[in-house]
Amino acid sequence: MGGLSIWHWLIVGILVLLLFGKGRFSDMMGDVAKGIKSFKKGMTEDDVPPAATPKHIEGQRAPDVTPVTTPTNEHDKL
Numbered sequence: 001m002g003g004l005s006i007w008h009w010l011i012v013g014i015l016v017l018l019l020f021g022k023g024r025f026s027d028m029m030g031d032v033a034k035g036i037k038s039f040k041k042g043m044t045e046d047d048v049p050p051a052a053t054p055k056h057i058e059g060q061r062a063p064d065v066t067p068v069t070t071p072t073n074e075h076d077k078l
Helices: 006-046
Strands: none
Touching: none
16 A cells, blocks of 8 residues: 555656656766765865965065155245
8 A cells, every 4th residue: 555566666767767868868977976076076176285375486586666755835845
């Protein structure tokens, strides 16, 4: 009464094959595998210590900053 017979499982299997198909199912599994690989790659990239990235590039200088004075009253404009 409450159990599923072989015919029920056969119909469920046919419906699953019709909905997903052989190509669709393998494509989905390939996408899942790519997602897992990219997740693992992202996790390993996060583990790189911050000291490995250079903070100062050799040979580059900071631009020279010279203050420019602007006149503030009529006497300075002459």
